[in-house]
Amino acid sequence: MEQTPVTEYKIPERNFLNETxxxxxxxxxxxxxxxxxxxxxxxxSAFFAGGIFALLIRLELIxxxxxxxxxxxxxxxxxxxxxxxxxxxxxxxxPAAFGNFVMPLMIGxxxxxxxxxxxxxxxxxxxxxxxxxxxxxxGGIDTGWTFYTPYSTSTSTAVIPMTFGVFVMGxxxxxxxxxxxxxxxxxxxxxxxxxxxxxxxxxxxxxALIQVLATPVLGxxxxxxxxxxxxxxxxxxxxxxxxxxxFQHFFWFYSHPAVYIMILPGMAIISELIAAFSHxxxxxxxxxxxxxxxxxxxxFLVWGHHMFVAGQSDLAAxxxxxxxxxxxxxxxxxxxxxxxxxxKGSISLKAPMLWAIAFLLEFSIGGFTGVVLGTLSIxxxxxxxxxxxxxxxxxxxxxxVMALFGGLHYWWPKIWGRMYNETLAxxxxxxxFIGFNVTFFVQFIMGxxxxxxxxxxxxxxxxxxxxxxxxxxxxxAVGFFLIGGYLIYAIFKGKPSGPNPWKALTMxxxxxxxxxxGNFDVTPQLRHGPYxxxxxxxxxxxxxxxxxx
Amino acid sequence: xxxxxSHPTHLAHHFADPQQQKDxxxxxxxxxxxxxxxxxxxxxxxxSIYRSWNPDMxxxxxxxxxxxxxxxNTVVLIVSSLTMALAIRSMxxxxxxxxxxxxxxxxxLAATFMLIKYFEYTHKIHLGQLPGKWYTFEGIAGSxxxxxxxxxxxxxxxxxxxxxxxxxxxxxLIIRTGKGEFSPEYYTPIEMTGLYWHLVDLIWIxxxxxxxxxx
Numbered sequence: 001m002e003q004t005p006v007t008e009y010k011i012p013e014r015n016f017l018n019e020t021x022x023x024x025x026x027x028x029x030x031x032x033x034x035x036x037x038x039x040x041x042x043x044x045s046a047f048f049a050g051g052i053f054a055l056l057i058r059l060e061l062i063x064x065x066x067x068x069x070x071x072x073x074x075x076x077x078x079x080x081x082x083x084x085x086x087x088x089x090x091x092x093x094x095p096a097a098f099g100n101f102v103m104p105l106m107i108g109x110x111x112x113x114x115x116x117x118x119x120x121x122x123x124x125x126x127x128x129x130x131x132x133x134x135x136x137x138x139g140g141i142d143t144g145w146t147f148y149t150p151y152s153t154s155t156s157t158a159v160i161p162m163t164f165g166v167f168v169m170g171x172x173x174x175x176x177x178x179x180x181x182x183x184x185x186x187x188x189x190x191x192x193x194x195x196x197x198x199x200x201x202x203x204x205x206x207x208a209l210i211q212v213l214a215t216p217v218l219g220x221x222x223x224x225x226x227x228x229x230x231x232x233x234x235x236x237x238x239x240x241x242x243x244x245x246x247f248q249h250f251f252w253f254y255s256h257p258a259v260y261i262m263i264l265p266g267m268a269i270i271s272e273l274i275a276a277f278s279h280x281x282x283x284x285x286x287x288x289x290x291x292x293x294x295x296x297x298x299x300f301l302v303w304g305h306h307m308f309v310a311g312q313s314d315l316a317a318x319x320x321x322x323x324x325x326x327x328x329x330x331x332x333x334x335x336x337x338x339x340x341x342x343x344k345g346s347i348s349l350k351a352p353m354l355w356a357i358a359f360l361l362e363f364s365i366g367g368f369t370g371v372v373l374g375t376l377s378i379x380x381x382x383x384x385x386x387x388x389x390x391x392x393x394x395x396x397x398x399x400x401v402m403a404l405f406g407g408l409h410y411w412w413p414k415i416w417g418r419m420y421n422e423t424l425a426x427x428x429x430x431x432x433f434i435g436f437n438v439t440f441f442v443q444f445i446m447g448x449x450x451x452x453x454x455x456x457x458x459x460x461x462x463x464x465x466x467x468x469x470x471x472x473x474x475x476x477a478v479g480f481f482l483i484g485g486y487l488i489y490a491i492f493k494g495k496p497s498g499p500n501p502w503k504a505l506t507m508x509x510x511x512x513x514x515x516x517x518g519n520f521d522v523t524p525q526l527r528h529g530p531y532x533x534x535x536x537x538x539x540x541x542x543x544x545x546x547x548x549x
Numbered sequence: 550x551x552x553x554x555s556h557p558t559h560l561a562h563h564f565a566d567p568q569q570q571k572d573x574x575x576x577x578x579x580x581x582x583x584x585x586x587x588x589x590x591x592x593x594x595x596x597s598i599y600r601s602w603n604p605d606m607x608x609x610x611x612x613x614x615x616x617x618x619x620x621x622n623t624v625v626l627i628v629s630s631l632t633m634a635l636a637i638r639s640m641x642x643x644x645x646x647x648x649x650x651x652x653x654x655x656x657x658l659a660a661t662f663m664l665i666k667y668f669e670y671t672h673k674i675h676l677g678q679l680p681g682k683w684y685t686f687e688g689i690a691g692s693x694x695x696x697x698x699x700x701x702x703x704x705x706x707x708x709x710x711x712x713x714x715x716x717x718x719x720x721x722l723i724i725r726t727g728k729g730e731f732s733p734e735y736y737t738p739i740e741m742t743g744l745y746w747h748l749v750d751l752i753w754i755x756x757x758x759x760x761x762x763x764x
Contacts, residue, residue, distance in 0.1 A: 111563035113573040178580045186573040187563070216584045220591030224703075232682035233699035235595055240681060241693035246598065250591060518562075 009498035011417045015514040030115035031517055036101030037415065038122050042129070043097055046088035051480065053081035058439070058473040061466045064457045071456040075142035076157070078454060082145030087166045088129055090400055091258060094265035095211070096121070096176050098407050099204045101415060103180065105508035105515065106198045108189025108524040113182040117175050125172040131165030134158075144454060146251060147222070149236040149244040153229050160226050167222040170215045173261075177211025180204055189507070191526035198506040198530040199275075199288050203268020206292035210257045210264070210299065218254035221247070245311050252303035260299040262396060264292055266363075266403030267334055270356050273406050274338045275531045276504040277353035278345030282531045284337035291330035298327050308379050317376055324374035331367050335360065350502070351425035355406030358433045362398025366391055369444065384454075387447025390440045397436060405432070405483065412487060413501050417513040418494030424486045431479030438472025506530045559735045571737050578741045582748050585711075589752055592707065596700045596759060606691025610698070611763040613678060613689070615669060619761035622665050623754060629658035630750045633719075633743045640736040645726060648739070652723045655746070659716045666709055673698070701760055708756060711749045718742045 016033050026034060056077050060069045069077060104112055112118050135141055135158040143152045143159060152159050184205045188197070225247065227233050234240035236247040275282040282288065304312055304320030312320075338360060347353065369391040373379050382388060413419050442465040447453075451462050458466065500509040505528060511520050528536050557567060564570040600607045636651035677685030680702045684695035722739055725731065731739060 109563065114577060115561075115563065174584055178577060178584070181580055182573050182577045185576055186569060212580055212584055213587065216587035217591050220588050224591070224595065227699075227703065228681075231680055231699070233680050233703070234693055234696040235599075235699065241696055243598075250594075 007498065009496040011496050012512040012514070012516070014516055015417070015512065016517045017416070017514050019517045028119070030111070030119055032100050032104050032112045032115065032118060033415075033515065033519075035115075035118050035122055036097050036099075039092060039100060039125075040097040042122070042125065043089050043093045046084055046129070047093075050081055050085035050089055051477065053077050053084065055473060055477060057081060058470040060456075061458075062470045063463060063467070064460065069456075072142065074456045075454075076140040079141050079144050080136060083132065083141070083162060083166070085396075086145050086258075086262075087169055088132065090262045090396060091173060092125060092169075092176070094269065094400070094404055094407065095180070095204060095207050095261070096125075096172075098200075098269070098404075098411065099176070099180055099207075099265065102411060102508055103201055103204050104183060104187070105414075105511065105519055106201050106506050106530075107184065107187065107192050108507050108520065108526070109183060109187040110519050111187075112179045113187055114179050118179055121172040121175040121179070124175070125169055128165045128167070128169030128172060131161050131168060133165075135162035135165060146255070147225060147247075148251075149225065149228070149242075149247040150238060152225060153237045160229055163222040163225055167219055167226070170219045170222075173211050174215045174219075177208035177215070180208035181212060184208070189524050189526060192507075195286065195289070196526060196529055197289075199271035199282065199285065199292075200268040200506075202289040203264050203271065203292050206296040207261055207264045207268075209293075210261050210296050214254045214257035214261070214300070217250065218258070221250040221254065224250070245307070248307050248310055249303070252306045253300075256303040256306065257296070257299040259395075260295055262400050264295060266359070266400035267292065269403040269407040269410070270338060270359050271334075272504075272506065273352050273356035273403075273410060274341050275533070276410070276502050276506075277350055277356070278342045278347050279503075279533045280341055280345035280531075281534055282337070283340040284333070285531070287333050288337050291333045294330035295327060298323065298330070302327060302374075305374055305379070308376055309383050321374055321376040321379075325371060327374075328367065328371050335364060335367070349426075350409075351420075351422055351429055352406045352410035352502075354426060354429040354433075355402050355409065358429065358436075359399055359402040359406065362394055362402060362436065366394030366396075366398050369394065382447060384452055385447035386443040386451045386453055389453045390443035390447060393440045393443075398440070402432075405429075408483075408487070410502070411508075412490065413494075413497035414508060414513045414515070416491050416494070417496055418490050419497040419501060420490035420494055421486050424482060428479045428482040428486070431482065432476050435472050435474070435476030435479055439469050439476060440472070442469050505532060505536060557735065559730070567735065574737045574741055578744050582744060585748060589704075589707065592700070592704045593755070593759075596704065599696050599700065603691055603693065603696070606689065606694050607697055608763050609691050610689050610694050611760060613673075613676075614701075614761050615672075616761050618665055618669055619757050622662050623757045625658050625662050625665070626750045626753050629655045629662070630747050632658065633746045636722075637736065637739050637743050640726070640731055640739055641733055643733045645729065645731070648726050648731070649723055652719050652726065652739075656716055656719050656723070659712055659719070663709065663712055663716075666705065670702075704756055705760070708749070708752055711752070715742070715746050715749055718745070 016031055020029075026038065029035060029038075056069065057074070060067045060074055060077070100112070100118065104110070138161060139156070139158045141155075141157045141159055141162045143155060143157070147159065147163055152163075184197075184201060224233070224235055228236050228240075228242070232240045234242045236242045236244055238244060271282060271288055302320055302324045304316055305324045308317050308321070349357075369387070373382060373388060373391055409420070409425055443451075446462055446465050446469075449462075451458060497513055499511065499513050501513075502509070507524055507526070507530075508515075510524060560567050560570055564573070632651045632654040636648050636655065639645075639647040639651055673679065677683075678698050679685070679695070680699035681695055684698060686694075689697075719742060722742055725738065
């Protein structure tokens with residue numbers, strides 16, 4: 001192999017971070033990159049808060065006895081963990097933070113289609129989060145994140161402020177989705193045809209479609225729940241002639257597609273990481289692209305699998321179970337294409353790739369157990385047990401969160417122009433991987449043995465496994481704190497990374513790191529496909545005009 | 550197409566040309582209207598389920614709605630859709646004054662609609678034909694007649710909020726047209742508000758049929 005000369009990079013003198021200064025220039029910015037960072041800060045704060053609640057759950061469950069929470073307190077803590085992680089962290093996380101920062105760069109656009117709407121969505125998110133915080137401090141909420149009726153219409157906790165907060169955050173999600181749909185349709189650079197778009201953009205596009213098509217239904221569902229609570233309109237409350245199962249239908253009509261709002265962007269990041277660090281043309285580009293749309297579509301037809309034991313008709317349950325299996329097909333297509341891409345590639349195990357491999361292992365387990373749960377007869381046994389908890393966390397944490405951190409490590413040098421400590425990054429990735437599997441794998445076993453979810457206490461036979469699981473959560477926490485430390489350090493003291501530290505071929509690497517306010521100093525020209533590693537010699541990737549020295 | 554380097558004032562910096570900007574606005578508006586349909590969709594679903602469960606109660610309850618007022622309001626909104634469309638046409642022809650007149654007419658018609666709605670609402674509130682637990686009226690046979698009025702107030706209420714929003718938007722258009730911000734080359738906000746206004750009109754036509762014309 002040829003010896004690559006060590007290049008000293010400098011941070012470009014003019015970039016989007018220093019173009020304008022002061023807190024006002026951030027709070028009123030219309031630059032999609034800055035809005036992406038604002039979102040990143042917000043969702044990571046939510047991740048921190050939700051993570052603290054997760055730790056409280058695990059610490060309380062170290063033994064069946066009371067540690068430090070009452071049973072009511074425990075109900076509140078798991079509700080807040082769920083509601084914060086779902087609505088304030090994972091739904092906006094990848095689309096709003098990386099979708100905003102990276103997607104316009106990837107398609108060679110100067111900004112998203114509607115920059116003011118983009119900033120407005122962030123403020124709407126903050127307002128919604130404000131109501132949620134108010135709910136936490138005005139009595140909390142103990143319904144679980146699903147807000148099922150009739151309990152949610154009868155509990156005395158702060159259901160209205162919390163659901164109103166989620167209702168408001170829904171608009172933020174809708175506007176982000178709308179903005180991205182239009183941006184991807186109309187603002188692609190000359191030559192950037194649909195099938196030359198990076199797969200990240202395809203994933204974000206499929207996500208945006210779900211955000212637009214599903215979120216309004218959540219909005220009206222929560223609005224109806226609120227009205228039911230203060231006016232007793234008789235839609236969900238049996239005491240007023242309503243039907244509580246109807247709430248579940250309404251809720252899951254959104255919230256099942258919403259699961260794909262959570263996972264599709266994760267898959268989108270993985271496609272980029274696998275190709276970039278295997279240095280190979282992605283295998284089955286069109287299959288991966290269309291499987292995102294396939295998942296988005298199928299996701300609308302399977303909501304009833306959350307309700308197998310809720311009293312829907314047997315025929316409906318059989319049909320929902322059958323359609324649920326179809327979700328496995330596009331997901332499997334993705335996994336196989338990623339693995340085929342890695343086959344005979346020259347894989348470099350940089351930090352982002354470690355996260356991608358963790359994703360492949362953990363998401364596969366999450367996906368397979370999803371098929372298990374989709375099987376009607378088995379689900380009746382496993383319903384509302386820790387098996388479901390473990391499945392969900394294998395997909396959401398083992399999948400989406402791994403992908404999120406992979407993306408964070410992949411684009412960190414693009415965002416700040418500086419590299420983090422790669423040794424620490426590798427250690428942290430391994431810590432989180434171990435911690436995650438220790439925490440959640442035993443939960444499959446506990447669930448299959450009948451440990452019900454959301455319980456404050458448990459039979460003595462589960463004590464060993466619960467304790468093991470709690471230790472895992474602490475290991476994970478150490479890993480995440482380490483990441484927070486070295487990533488923030490890198491912003492200030494990291495070594496300048498240059499425009500393209502990974503020698504990747506998608507368009508965001510063709511501009512400087514950090515990029516200028518207008519994204520590209522020269523109108524970008526599409527010179528090669530996003531994954532033409534076989535055609536492009538890696539060292540020629542960075543165009544001459546980009547070199548700063 | 551002209552390839553001049555001049556940059557019209559209405560063209561935002563991140564668009565390559567006015568056509569791209571207009572296409573984006575159009576697509577964005579249509580997607581937004583789609584979300585509106587889904588938002589109302591939940592309520593239409595509510596209506597359909599409870600009507601199919603209580604067909605007699607819905608029939609008995611609907612007799613307390615005033616078909617004459619409902620019909621008047623339907624005509625008022627359809628005419629307002631026409632004046633909105635004419636406002637767009639006037640701007641396409643470059644007639645600023647006429648545009649303003651048509652927009653003013655649209656606002657007045659929308660206000661008429663809300664005024665009639667106000668009389669209908671106060672009459673029902675007076676009789677106690679109210680949603681949910683506030684329902685005190687007696688004289689409608691069938692189970693849970695309050696659900697009919699829950700659906701009625703929620704659906705016409707959400708629609709009314711959209712009419713008020715439309716009035717606000719059109720007043721904003723009148724001000725901008727008065728300032729001379731629109732021209733035959735650039736009138737996208739008028740056109741997009743028009744699309745929104747037609748949807749609001751369309752939803753009312755469904756509400757009218759579903760609530761006033763049962764039977």
